[in-house]
Amino acid sequence: MEEKRIKVLIAKPGLDGHDRGAKVIALALKEAGMEVVYSGLHKTIDQIVNMAIQEDVDVIGLSIMSGAHIPLTRKLMEKLKEKGIQDKKVFVGGVIPSKDIKLLKEMGVEGVFPGGTPIDDVIEAIKASVKK
Amino acid sequence: MDPKAQELAERIISGDETVAARVISMIEDGEEEGFLVLSTLYPRTGGAFKIGITGSPGAGKSSIIDRLAYLYGKSGKKIGIIAIDPTSVKSKGAFFGDRLRFKSAEKVEGVFIRSMAHRGFSGGISKAAFGAECVLDALGKDIIIVESVGVGQTELSIYLISDIVVTVFTPDFGDEIQLMKAGLLEIGDVVVMNKMDMPNAEEKAKDLIAYIGDLKKDAPPFIKCSAKKGEGIELLLEVLEEKRREKLGMRREKVKALLLTFIKEELSRGIEKMVEEDPKFNEILHSVQSGKIDPYSASVHFVSELLKDGKMEDYKWRRKG
Amino acid sequence: MSSARYIKNEKDQILDVILESGIHVKPVYTPKDLEEIGFSYEEDLGDPGKYPFTRGIHPLGYRSRAWTTRQYTGFGTPKETNERFKFMISHGQTGLNVAFDLPTQMGYDSDDPMAEGEVGRVGMAVDTIRDFEIAFEGIALDRIGVGLTINAVASIILAMFQAVAEKYGYDPKTVSATPQNDILKEMIGRGAWIFPVEHGVRLVGDIIEYSMKVMPKTNPVSVCGYHIRESGATPAQEIAYAFLIAFAYIDNVCKRGYDPDEFVGGITFNFNVFGNMWEQIAKFRAARKLWARLLRERYNVKKERNLFLRGIFGGGGYGLTKAQPENNIVRGAYYALVAALSGAQTTALCSYDEAYTIPTPHSALISLRTLQILMDEAGLRDTVDPLAGSYFIETLTKQMEEKILEEMEKIEKYGGIIKAVSEGYIQRMLARQAYEIERAIERGELLKVGVNIYVEGEPKEVQLHEYNEESARMQIESLREIRRTRSSSEVKRTLKELEKATRDGKNVMPYLLECCKAYCTLGEMTNVFREIFGEFQEPSLF
Structure with missing residues (x-):
């Protein structure tokens, strides 16, 4: 039966190569019935946006452990707008201090998952955002 | 005619990737709108040369596609790639890892890569793959390469949606011989042995050629490759182009x-x-x-x-x- | 975090304990257990400092010398890093371990578009030898060992280090650097790879070959089971894969016609300390013994001191939690205790705020003090290998040894470590294990205080290291200044020679040294390699 499946791009922007979290989430989303595209390491924001367009994902999940989440996310949000695909839901996960969560949300990020967020919370948040 | 579908179709024809990608999703999800767009586009398609790549997991299908797309792209052709991965029976989810392998292809202008889950459709492809081909064709792609799931037994549907099918083997083929008997090889218009840098590769290539000779009267062209090193891909491209004309004649039957x-x-x-x-x-x-x-x-x-x-x-x- | 699985009855009594490596722990151990495993003091332990070195590589252990403390340090500009080095040394730190920012690790100059937002963030920014001149100003390079946490471009950074040592008047024969220089583990875990496997391994080999001739006190490789473990490996896998990686490097150098006895002494290790403490202690003891034995069996290494498993046992990053961050100080203390009971020669601890960002001076100092308290107050220097002879520990050590060998065999059966890494066999396995661990924590099968037991609600904020954008700006400015003032003909000439040597398959180190002296930038040198080698093809995940 054809039905709407949630399609997610798990992306590693920038130079950070710590991908344990990204891989765990990718695996978890697949097990939760989603179709998951994994970007691989060291991608530029342009490459990520291009993937998001061609794959027509519903959700973009950025995994950033280096602390550069603010500039990288800002750049992504600008690019999405420029390409007219700001309807994609963006989530950011990784080493994110609490004080930055508000800032990220102001940029239009749908949800932030700092290290230690239970996997099921991530799955539920993604499902809820796509239903909206 | 549905005006919205008309508009979406126009945008695809004018080269709008975002809309093309969206319409492919609609076809995947079985949305009426998607089929309306498709029926508008369909008369305008047929220009692209559609190459199917099949073979066991680990045979190096993605690497061959990567190099092939790169070569085609360098000669000025616009490329579409459709990579099909299996849907998990249990969770219905899927994981697309092939994009990682399309590193050289990504560097050429005008490459559109799309991953699709087969979503339970039989024959090694997803049901929407043909629709995706049409959309990419209308988007202006000259060459469309489809990578089958590659899980073995029944990869026959890729034959129906491709003009030409390349079957990829590696020197450590073994069980594939059984698959050949089951039809995998019969659909191969071109046979490639990849990973020729492996030990004993030459010997194994000879074995495979002999097997094929026994199975088929008109043995298909046999090409030795090392996608990792980029060897043999130019020859593959030449052979594909050589056979193109002859193969296009089979479209009516395939459709x-x-x-x-x-x-x-x-x-x-x-x-x-x-x-x-x-x-x-x-x-x-x-x-x-x-x-x-x-x-x-x-x-x-x-x-x-x-x-x-x-x-x-x-x-x-x-x-x- | 509890890493073992506990089978309990409804009264919370423990019925079974299953360690990560798959070993079941019994409630009581007696002399009979030693009998069953065929324990022999001579063969399995030997005296400290004697083959097979299970009890340690020095006859008197910490009595003759306390461990070297080497906290991972570096951020912002070289000047800021230099100040932090001096701060740590003034507080009794006995070694350095330099953290580089991501652009440096990935071979990009600070003004490269790829470096945007990352300059000086997770470590010190390095563009040219000028940065090293500043970073190591006033540091006694002939007395203090320097760890350089760098892999893909380790060759360039080591050449820069030699150049700066010479500039400050030190004989390269007297300086002791430890570039991490373990590219295969980057492909398994940490992700800071650039070049394809075969070229990556070649550069590792170049460094080993060069060090043995020019910088004999330098340890050219630190093979990091550490990051493999951080990626989801069991303790047995951590050791097994690290050994196989080390063998791959040794093979590369042997192929150049050297006798293993000429260089294997320079190969060191970096292992992790989080997890069930008994399993870790047994891991280290088994590793020391196996390394010595395998070097003898596989490579016919003869000199005793070349059989030593040396290196840093420390860190513990994955064990730390974001929740209730001060608990990480306590965790660190236990991890350090494990390292001390295992006879660690060098150590360092992840600081309690590392689940958030890089450490503040305050948190780095707490880590250092934790290590000092063990040595100077708690009595860990009193006697060598105090747990030796324990029915439990000796049984477990022997069992760990078997598990490590089993894991090695699995990879060799698959076709060897190079194949397993290139094709993603190990990466896929570890990702799956990491996922299972995360799920087990969520199900409460693995306990994490503050996370899934004794939870306190809203997480506390800690004082964090703040990234300074101004540092990045200054770094870029200073790089541009160098580009303006250096001799561009020298730069061109040395780069050209580097290119030729690289293509001809020569050892690149002497050519890199010349480039560094001519103030070529890290990015310029890396680009020579990028052009010739291409890039690593990341294997697909599932």
């Missing part, structure tokens, strides 16, 4: 088989649920379960009853199941 496949699929999908709800089905099922009648006779009996009653007409076209 007939494809149409039949789709009809069968639609029918069985639509009917299944109706049958299950039919009281007569439950009656006869009970008889089978209690051992009164065998399932063969039961099915023949059930269908002839159905036809006699004229009940078939009640079985409506059901896309959404």
